[in-house]
Structure formats: structure tokens, C-alpha cells
Amino acid sequence: MNTPRPSSPPPLRSSAEQRRGDPKNKGKHTGVAADVPPSPRRVALASAVGATIEWYDFFLYGTAAAVVFDKLYFNGLDGPAAQFAAFATFAVGFFARPIGGLIFGHYGDRIGRKQMLLLTLVIMGVGTALIGMLPTYDQIGVWAPIALVLLRVLQGIGVGGEYGGAVLLAVEYAPAERRGFYGSFAHIGVPGGLVLAAGAFSLAGMLPEEAFLAWGWRACFLVSIALLGIGAYIRLSVMETPEFAKVQERKEISRLPLRDLLREQPRPLLLGMGTRYIEGFTFNLFSVYLLAYVATNLELPRSWALDAILVGAALGVVLVPIAGALSDRVGRKPVYRVGAWIGLLFAFPAAFLVQTENRWAISLVFVVGLGVIYGTVYGPLAAFWSELFDTRYRYTALSTLYQVSGILASGLTPLIAAWLVTRGDGTLWWVATYNVAVAVISLTCARFLPETRGRGLDSADPTLEPVPEGVPA
Secondary structure, eight states: OOOOOOOOOOOOOOHHHHHHOOGGGTTSOOSOGGGSOOOHHHHHHHHHHHHHHHHHHHHHHHHHHHHTHHHHTSTTSOTHHHHHHHHHHHHHHHHHHHHHHHHHHHHHHHTOHHHHHHHHHHHHHHHHHHHHTOOOHHHHTTHHHHHHHHHHHHHHHHHHHHHHHHHHHHHTTSOGGGHHHHHHHHHHHHHHHHHHHHHHHHHHTTSOHHHIIIIIHHHHHHTHHHHHHHHHHHHHTOOOOHHHHHHHHTTOOOSSHHHHHHHHOHHHHHHHHHHHHHHHHHHHIIIIIHHHIIIIISOOOHHHHHHHHHHHHHHHHHHHHHHHHHHHHHOHHHHHHHHHHHHHHHHHHHHHHHHTTOHHHHHHHHHIIIIIIHHHHHTTHHHHHHHHSOGGGHHHHHHHHHHHHHIIIIITHHHHHHHHHHHTTTOSHHHHHHHHHHHHHHHHHHHTSOOOTTOOSOOSOOSOOOOOTTOOO
16 A cells, blocks of 8 residues: 655745735635735835935934024034034934944844834934923023933934835835836935925924024924824834845844945945945035025025025925936936036036025025935935845945945035135135035946946845946946
């Protein structure tokens, strides 16, 4: 008598397949909504909304540093010293961001993207709300600026961990041929957050000066409590990314993602930081320093700059996904280089136009800077940077690239610009020269990175692959 052979175990299925459920159950109601994976469009939208809320919290501080904090928290200092102190606390957030990037990048590569994104959202929301409740220097003395710095550090840690997760949520869910477009939705959060922050301050600025300084600016910060609830609800509805699920199934989780990154891909990490330079510089020059320059150095109405920032950032919201989609067709580097070249060529005209003290000339500068230049440069970078690195440490790689380079590229930009203006007898010509140098550095770094359009994310080989045939370098 033949003994029946034991049946072989069913083949392992990926997490994505398990979420879709058994094909035999197709058409049957399982009663579990999580069995149906979210579409790339829905995930990209969730990434954009969550990132916008977190960047709103972060950029509120930059706007307040330019128009409020020198008067309320550093009023023990005089003139330019108070402005320098306010911008220094703004920079503190950027020094804290690498700490958040390393912590959340490490656990994002070991535990998952989704959990880290929820935690960063809570940290940002709580830190921002507490700033809105903080007593002033006149009320509690030196403890006011100390507490302000500590809360800024908390903000920096939160947004430092947010960036890599938000980008990977969109990129790792996206189909390969539309990775630039869907990945750019995470980058909408930056100009989108600025639109909300500038809009909130523009509305609050309609109040009489006394009311604005007493409570109007605080209302902008306290709104983050409501936004925190909205963001948490949206992010809870999204599952873990398929690319990370594959790494989990293959048991390839990195024990020390930062070590593996530095050992296997140090060159693209350093060059990627260089490509970040023009992006961070452009955004913080136009959204933070020039706002203060118009209101303080030129003594013009701050509403001129705030209204122009609002329009420029709104244009950036539109151009970021357009640039991302274009990078799916012609390549990441060509689109990026167009934006960087515009930034280089516009540096001295921008300085000239601001110094005319004409409202429409100043408005044009902000719209071109935050809309055209920033939108074109930033759009393709989510996919470009993600496609450079291996999945096992991609969260750590993007967090490290973005946050470490952000100290110089973003956080120190207002301070450097303020110092250059003092060296230039109140003019912007040295700032324009610095702008050109930054653009040259970024363009040079991009030249030595490969074109990544068409590259797969799931590769066991972390080395840089050659550019696919027919793709422009």
C-alpha cells in the first residue's frame, strides 16, 4: 500500500499579497478593511497632508523669528543683536534635526516607516503648541528664551525624523514609472507648510500691532493642536510600505543601518548632501531672511513680503509635483539642473529688485524664488535620493542626507545672510555672491551622481548601477 506523501506547505506570500487576501476570496466581504491595500495615490496624499502639517509647525517658528521673537523674547538686546539672537534659535532647530534623523531613521529601518511617522507628528504638535503658550521675556526673564530654545530643539528632533519616513511612504508605494510624481507629494509638505504658516501670520498680521504681539501670533501656534489630530488620523489609515515588508520577509533587517550606510554608500551620501545645498539655501533665504530684511533693514511693511511668500509658496505646491512628473519622463538630473541654473542666474537680479524697495519688484523676487526655483529643484529630489540607496538603510540614508546637510544649507542661511549684509554695508550683493557659490557646488555634486530614473528599489546590490540606455545623464 502506498503511503500518501505529506502535502508541502503553502508558498510564502509577501505582506502586500497577504493584505490583498486569498484570491479564492475575491469578491467576498471579509469584514476587514485592512485587507485592501491603499492605492499609491491615497498613500501619496496621506504623505503630503502629514508632511504639510509637520512643516507648518516648523516654519511657524521661522516666520515668528523674523517678525516677533526679537521683540518678545530677546528684547533685552538692541537692534541687530536681537535679530541675530532670534535667528540663532531658528538655527538651533536645524542642529537638532540630525539627532531626530538618526534616531527615527534607525528605528524606521528596523521597525517600520509608519510607527515613526506617527511619533514624529506627536512630537511636532506638542512642541509647537507649547511655544504658543510660552511666557515672554518681560514675564519670566531669561527663562523665556531658554524655554524657547528647548522647544525649538524638540521641534527639530520631530521634523528630523519626519522627512525620511514621509518620502519613503510615497516613493516605496509608487509604481516605478511614476515614482518621481508620487514621491514629490511628500515634498509638497514644505511649500504647503509654508503656505499655511505665512497665511496664518498674514491673517494675524491684520490685527493691531499690540493685539498681534499679545495673542495674535500665539493663535497660529495653538492651531497645531487641531492639525495634530487630523494628521494622526490620516497616517493611521496607511499601511507599512511594500519595499520594507520585503526586507522583513527576507530577514535582511539591518542591525546598524548607519554603519551599513557609511560602509557601503558613503560617496552618494556626500554628493547627495551637496545637491541639497541649493534647495535648503533657496527656501530659507526667501522665506526667512528676506522677510526680515524687507521688514527690518528696509523698514517696509512686512505684509508685502508675507503676501508674496504666500503666492510663491502656493506656486511651489503646484510646481513640485509637475517637476516630479517631468522627471519621470526626462530624468531626475535634467529637471533638477534647470532649477539650480535658474537659481544661479537669478541671484544678482533678485538682490537688485529687493533693493529697489518697489512692492511689485519685491513680490516678483519671492514668487520666482519660492515658486519657480524651489519648485523645480525640489520636485525630483524625493525619487532621486530614494533611488540612490538600498532599502535596508534607506530611511537612515535620507534622514542623514537631508538633516545633516540642512545645518549649513538651511539652518545657518539666515545667520550667514545677516552677516554678509553687515559686511556689505546693508546691501545684498555679498548674499547674491554666496547664492552663486551655493548653486555651483550643488550643480557640481549632481554632475558626479548617476541618473536614477528607471532604477529598481529592491536590489540586493547597493552599488551604483549604470545609467539605463536612452536616459539622459
